[in-house]
Structure formats: C-alpha cells, structure tokens
Amino acid sequence: MxxxxxxxxxxxxxxxxxxxxxxxxxxxxxxxxxxxxxxxxxxxxxxxxxxxxxxxxxxxxxxxxxxxxxxxxxxxxxxxxxxxxxxxxxxxxxxxxxxxxxxxxxxxxxxxxxxxxxxxxxxxxxWEHAGAQYIATLPAEALRTLRGGADVKLRRMGPDDAPEVIAVLNRVYAATRASGPLVADERTWRGWLSEEDDFCYLADDGYVTYHWSGRDIQVDNLVAGSEATARALWSLVGTASSIVTSVRACVEPYDPVLWLLRERSKDEVAQTRWMFRVIDLPAAVAARGYPAGASIDAVVEVEDPQRPANSGLWRLRVEAGSGSAARLRSAAQHAAPRFTIGGLSALFAGVPTATLRRTGRLCGGSPDSDAALDTAFNCDPYMIDYF
Structure with a gap:
C-alpha cells in the first residue's frame, strides 16, 4: 500500500x-x-x-x-x-x-x-469528541413576527460578496468570543454562494443563506452581530410562513433566536457531533484565545504516538487572554497531570477535566491543576457548517 x-x-x-x-x-x-x-x-x-x-x-x-x-x-x-x-x-x-x-x-x-x-x-x-452542529426546528410564524430590524438594510448577495461575508464572520466571531465555528477561504465561499437553489442576503453585520427542503425551509447559515440584524434576518426567513410550517436552522448553543422567540417552553434541537485534534501543540495553544480573567502556570504531560513532537512535558501559561506552551526537559520536580493526545484535544475544546479523568484520558496532577485548566479552556464549541 x-x-x-x-x-x-x-x-x-x-x-x-x-x-x-x-x-x-x-x-x-x-x-x-x-x-x-x-x-x-x-x-x-x-x-x-x-x-x-x-x-x-x-x-x-x-x-x-x-x-x-x-x-x-x-x-x-x-x-x-x-x-x-x-x-x-x-x-x-x-x-x-x-x-x-x-x-x-x-x-x-x-x-x-x-x-x-x-x-x-x-x-x-x-481525535476526540468536542462539539456539535446544532440544528433547531423553529416555527416559521414565530420567526415572521420578530420585527424590530426595520432600519437594517438587507441585500441579495452572490459569489462576488465572498470577501465581505468572510469579513463579517471574522468581526462577529471575534466580538462574541466564539469557539468552534469555521471560516472557509474565498474560493470555497464563492462556490457556496454560487448554489442556484440557495437564497442569500447580506447586512452590515450579518447574513443568511437558506433553501427550500420539501415544504419547509433549511437555514444553512445565519450569523448576526446585533439584535436588530438578528431580528431582520430571522423575520425575513419567516416571511414564508404562509406556506412553511417549520424552519430547520443551524444555530449556536446559545443562539439569540432562542431568546428572541416570544414563546419558548421546549427546544427541538438535534446534534451532529464533530471530533477535534491538536496537530501542533505549541502553535495551537499560542493561537487560541482564553478568558481575560484566567491566569495559569501549569505543567502537563502529553502522549501522542502519532505525532511525537507533541509528546512530553509542557509548561502551559495563560495570562490576559493569551497562552503559550514551552517544552520542559525533566519531570523530576513536577507531579504533572498526564493527558493522552485525545484528552488534551478535548480539554482544548472545553471538555471538563472531571470527564477526562473518568474516561481515562487524564491521570495524575491535583484538584488545583484541574480547576486552573478548566478555567482557562472553558468554552461551549459549535459549528454551523458541515463538511
């Protein structure tokens, strides 16, 4: 082979x-x-x-x-x-x-x-299970009544709008401290925006892409950076309520639409799970964002048989929203928590240390180190795109 x-x-x-x-x-x-x-x-x-x-x-x-x-x-x-x-x-x-x-x-x-x-x-x-693509079933009529975005200007968009969509996503994900969602390159976005069966609308701080699915509507992407834009985009989708009963939509775990709906007693949300792996440990830790108030200086040990460059002792530091990982030579002075690479990848994606310990992906260390790691890596990751 x-x-x-x-x-x-x-x-x-x-x-x-x-x-x-x-x-x-x-x-x-x-x-x-x-x-x-x-x-x-x-x-x-x-x-x-x-x-x-x-x-x-x-x-x-x-x-x-x-x-x-x-x-x-x-x-x-x-x-x-x-x-x-x-x-x-x-x-x-x-x-x-x-x-x-x-x-x-x-x-x-x-x-x-x-x-x-x-x-x-x-x-x-x-790779280890990390987050999900959340697909909510929403009543079309309830979306139609989400008025309040009258001053939001919406326009149809096509392949040439790919750079602007990417810029909107980058601004919104940075401002909302998002964890998990992806941004594709311009080439890929041009292909997505060329789909003949999709309806695409753009605002200054958001956009929506959706299509008909039988007698219902499927919202593939809806991203909004403000309440007004969220109301404008969701109500636009809801204008089909004279024909459509339900709208299936890819949403965030705490998507604003779930709080904008007037009535909400039971959520109908399906999950498609995705898995995650750290490829370059020091690069991943340095690129990631962290809660501004988190401050840790911890030593961890990682075992990665497929990529030995990730294996060994690492000193993890997080301060003022930024992190770093520096390799250490000896474990003589450290009772370091020991992670499989799957466990370290899950921690990166916000899976609590208590879960990792009870599944064999983390051992050693102390309750204090667990608490510090949980504080630094805490997040609720999601994707709205399937690939």
Missing amino acids: EIRELTPDHLDAVLDNRTRAFGPLSASDAEAWRVMVTPMLPEGRYLGAFDGARLMGTARVNPYTQWWHGRPVSMGGVASVTVSPEDRGRGVGGRLMHAVIDRAAELGHAVSALYPATTPIYRSLG
Missing part, C-alpha cells in the same frame, strides 16, 4: 469511491464537486491509498480557520474519507489518517476537525 497525492487523472476513480461510500451524486452535484476539489489537488490536500495503480481509499484536508474564544486558529478540516468496500478491514483507513495528520502539519494547520461516520478509528489516532 502506498499513500500518494491525487491528481486530476484520479478524479473519476475518486468519484467512484465516493459514490460507493456515501451514495450517488446527481450530475450537477458531481460537477460541483469536481469544481470544488480540483484547485486543492496541486496544494497536496487530497491523498489516496493505492495498491499499484488501483485506488483503495481517499482523504481530503480542507483549508479552514476555526475560531477559539474569539481568536482564529488554522484548522485542517478532514473530509471525504473513503475506503472501497473490497478493501475495508485491511488497515487502509488507519494508514490514510496517519498520513492526514502529517499532511495537516505540513500545511501549517495547528488543529484538525472532522465529522465522523464512525468514532473508533479517529479516536485511536487522537
């Missing part, structure tokens, strides 16, 4: 593998997929496992920025992980994901995230 970068000549075989893994695509969707992935090929973002000339499996590393407590971190979004049915159970997926970890590091990504079809293989290689 050999892991190689894919080229345009492989795309027919890749599409066949993808169809066998996830089901068939329409002709238009297959063409959109080719347009999306072709620019990634010369960047080395699409890997294949080969038996001679025969393609056995694939994995892609998408270029994203992921926000953590209001600061951007370079993130490799792992997607299109496939293994041909006749090659499953032969270690192809494991070899591919080992290569993905190395490639993500080579591409400069400090962290990685993925939506798993199955947990065990990814967990065995250091």
Whole structure:
C-alpha cells in the first residue's frame, strides 16, 4: 500500500469511491464537486491509498480557520474519507489518517476537525469528541413576527460578496468570543454562494443563506452581530410562513433566536457531533484565545504516538487572554497531570477535566491543576457548517 497525492487523472476513480461510500451524486452535484476539489489537488490536500495503480481509499484536508474564544486558529478540516468496500478491514483507513495528520502539519494547520461516520478509528489516532452542529426546528410564524430590524438594510448577495461575508464572520466571531465555528477561504465561499437553489442576503453585520427542503425551509447559515440584524434576518426567513410550517436552522448553543422567540417552553434541537485534534501543540495553544480573567502556570504531560513532537512535558501559561506552551526537559520536580493526545484535544475544546479523568484520558496532577485548566479552556464549541 502506498499513500500518494491525487491528481486530476484520479478524479473519476475518486468519484467512484465516493459514490460507493456515501451514495450517488446527481450530475450537477458531481460537477460541483469536481469544481470544488480540483484547485486543492496541486496544494497536496487530497491523498489516496493505492495498491499499484488501483485506488483503495481517499482523504481530503480542507483549508479552514476555526475560531477559539474569539481568536482564529488554522484548522485542517478532514473530509471525504473513503475506503472501497473490497478493501475495508485491511488497515487502509488507519494508514490514510496517519498520513492526514502529517499532511495537516505540513500545511501549517495547528488543529484538525472532522465529522465522523464512525468514532473508533479517529479516536485511536487522537481525535476526540468536542462539539456539535446544532440544528433547531423553529416555527416559521414565530420567526415572521420578530420585527424590530426595520432600519437594517438587507441585500441579495452572490459569489462576488465572498470577501465581505468572510469579513463579517471574522468581526462577529471575534466580538462574541466564539469557539468552534469555521471560516472557509474565498474560493470555497464563492462556490457556496454560487448554489442556484440557495437564497442569500447580506447586512452590515450579518447574513443568511437558506433553501427550500420539501415544504419547509433549511437555514444553512445565519450569523448576526446585533439584535436588530438578528431580528431582520430571522423575520425575513419567516416571511414564508404562509406556506412553511417549520424552519430547520443551524444555530449556536446559545443562539439569540432562542431568546428572541416570544414563546419558548421546549427546544427541538438535534446534534451532529464533530471530533477535534491538536496537530501542533505549541502553535495551537499560542493561537487560541482564553478568558481575560484566567491566569495559569501549569505543567502537563502529553502522549501522542502519532505525532511525537507533541509528546512530553509542557509548561502551559495563560495570562490576559493569551497562552503559550514551552517544552520542559525533566519531570523530576513536577507531579504533572498526564493527558493522552485525545484528552488534551478535548480539554482544548472545553471538555471538563472531571470527564477526562473518568474516561481515562487524564491521570495524575491535583484538584488545583484541574480547576486552573478548566478555567482557562472553558468554552461551549459549535459549528454551523458541515463538511
């Protein structure tokens, strides 16, 4: 078995593998997929496992920025992980994901995230459950009545508005100290804004993209930096209430719309879980944001068999919203808490130390060190995009 970068000549075989893994695509969707992935090929973002000339499996590393407590971190979004049915159970997926970890590091990504079809293989290689994509079912009529944004100017948007959408996202995620949501590059956003079946509207501090799903509406993205813009965008979606009963929407865990609704007694929110991995420990800790009041100086030990550069003793410091990780040579003077790389990745994503201890991902240390780490890394991560 050999892991190689894919080229345009492989795309027919890749599409066949993808169809066998996830089901068939329409002709238009297959063409959109080719347009999306072709620019990634010369960047080395699409890997294949080969038996001679025969393609056995694939994995892609998408270029994203992921926000953590209001600061951007370079993130490799792992997607299109496939293994041909006749090659499953032969270690192809494991070899591919080992290569993905190395490639993500080579591409400069400090962290990685993925939506798993199955947990065990990814967990065995250091990814751990972190956050979710939250999908709420909302009454269309209740959205229609969310007036109050009359002074908010909305306009239709298309591919040329991609830079402005990215700028809006960056401003809102920084201001709200968001953790987890991603921002795609301009190339990707141009593709998303070219979807013929989507309706897209832009404001100065927010936007919405949505489409019809049967007789209901699916809101893919709605981001607002103010109450007025939130009301204007949600009420725009609700104007379809004469036909639509329900709106399914990707939302934040504490999305403002849940507090703007006049009546709320029971939430109908589904979750699609995503997993997370630290790729470059010192780079990830330095890029992440932290609560302004958190102050820690702690030593931790990390075990990362797939990426030994992350293994060993680290001195973690957090002060005034910024963090750093410096390697230490000896553990002689330290009773350091010991993390698996999955445990450290989960801590980074806000999973409490009490959970990590009771699942074997953290041992050693002291209650004081646990409390300090929980304070520094506390967050409630989410994504509104699926990839």
